[in-house]
Amino acid sequence: MARKPPRWYFSFRSPYSWLAYRDLMDHHPDVADTLQWRPFWEPEPAMADVLARAGGDFPYVPMSREKHRYILQDVRRLAAERGLSFAWPVDRAPRWEVAHLGYLVAADRGLAREYVAEVYRARWELGLDISDPLTITTIAAELDTDPRGLADAVDDPSIRERGLAALLDISQDGVFGVPFFATGFDKFWGLDRLPAFIDTLRATAYPTTPAEAHTPALAATGDLGHAGGCG
Numbered sequence: 736m737a738r739k740p741p742r743w744y745f746s747f748r749s750p751y752s753w754l755a756y757r758d759l760m761d762h763h764p765d766v767a768d769t770l771q772w773r774p775f776w777e778p779e780p781a782m783a784d785v786l787a788r789a790g791g792d793f794p795y796v797p798m799s800r801e802k803h804r805y806i807l808q809d810v811r812r813l814a815a816e817r818g819l820s821f822a823w824p825v826d827r828a829p830r831w832e833v834a835h836l837g838y839l840v841a842a843d844r845g846l847a848r849e850y851v852a853e854v855y856r857a858r859w860e861l862g863l864d865i866s867d868p869l870t871i872t873t874i875a876a877e878l879d880t881d882p883r884g885l886a887d888a889v890d891d892p893s894i895r896e897r898g899l900a901a902l903l904d905i906s907q908d909g910v911f912g913v914p915f916f917a918t919g920f921d922k923f924w925g926l927d928r929l930p931a932f933i934d935t936l937r938a939t940a941y942p943t944t945p946a947e948a949h950t951p952a953l954a955a956t957g958d959l960g961h962a963g964g965c966g
Contacts, residue, residue, distance in 0.1 A: 741918040741936055742771035744910050745851070747834045750810040751926045753859045755914035756851065757819060758929055766933055772847065775913045776835035778902060785899055791906035813926070822862030834865040836888040836898050841878070844885075849878050 743759075745752045752775075759767040778786060783793060807823060814821035834854050841850035853874045857863040863870050868886040875882035888894045908917065916923040916932040918939065923932040 738919050739917070740771055741769055742773055742916075744773045744775040744905065744913050744915040744917075746775045746831075746913040747854050747858055747865055748776065748829075748831055749913045750806065750859060752914045753855050754810070754813055754817070754819075755926050755929055756855055757817060758926070760852075761817075763933055766936060769936070772851070773905065774835045774838045774901070775905060775910060775915070776831040778898075779830065779832055782832065782895070782899065782902070786902050786906070789899065789903055791903045793902070793906065794911045820860050822860060824858050824862045824864060826864060826866060828866060830866040830889065832889045832895075832898065833868060833871060833886075836891075836894050837871050837885050839894055839897055839901075840885045840888045841880075844880055846878050846880060850874065853877055 743755075745756060747753075778793060786793060810823075811821060838847065838850055838854075841847055854865055854871075857870055857874060858865045865871070868889075871886040872882040875885045884891065909922065912924055914924075914926060914929070916929065918932065918936050921935055923929070923935075
């Protein structure tokens with residue numbers, strides 16, 4: 736069986752995923768260049784139903800209020816340690832598919848990295864609502880690309896089909912939260928596990944050349960413990 740390439744599953748929803756992104760880009764850009772970048776988001780009921788009928792599943796456990804408060808404190812500390820500005824966003828009507836399916840379109844346009852950077856900045860540094868297509872339209876303007884197809888990717892049947900394929904891939908890969916890192920069959924969950932992942936990756940001497948085209952992924956809000964990770 737062919738060895739699976741190194742990959743990391745990220746979510747715009749997760750503050751720990753944002754911090755892992757910053758650690759990768761600020762301190763390990765060579766590693767970031769070797770990885771498949773796979774978005775991970777919580778599907779809306781319609782997509783979740785289609786996923787279930789296709790044989791996939793999605794681990795979901797509502798987060799307790801106590802854990803939510805802890806994460807807010809924890810992320811403030813971690814951001815301060817990194818010298819990062821941080822604003823906790825207020826999500827009035829979260830639709831995580833808006834930003835994450837938009838990523839697929841941005842990747843098609845050769846703007847995957849730029850889009851990730853702008854969406855993370857919008858959500859975690861400016862406190863904006865990335866479920867609002869107007870926010871994605873503003874990001875498209877920042878990237879000098881047509882907002883059509885990007886801000887409304889959630890309504891495109893062909894993009895939704897690719898999103899379903901992504902959810903099935905991640906279900907099969909056993910991803911239950913983010914940030915999630917994998918190389919071969921070795922898996923690492925949480926911001927705290929990033930150093931171990933990098934050590935493992937370097938020890939296996941995986942070629943430091945750009946990975947194959949991005950393929951997307953799943954979603955979660957699973958309250959499955961804490962290692963600097965969440966859904």
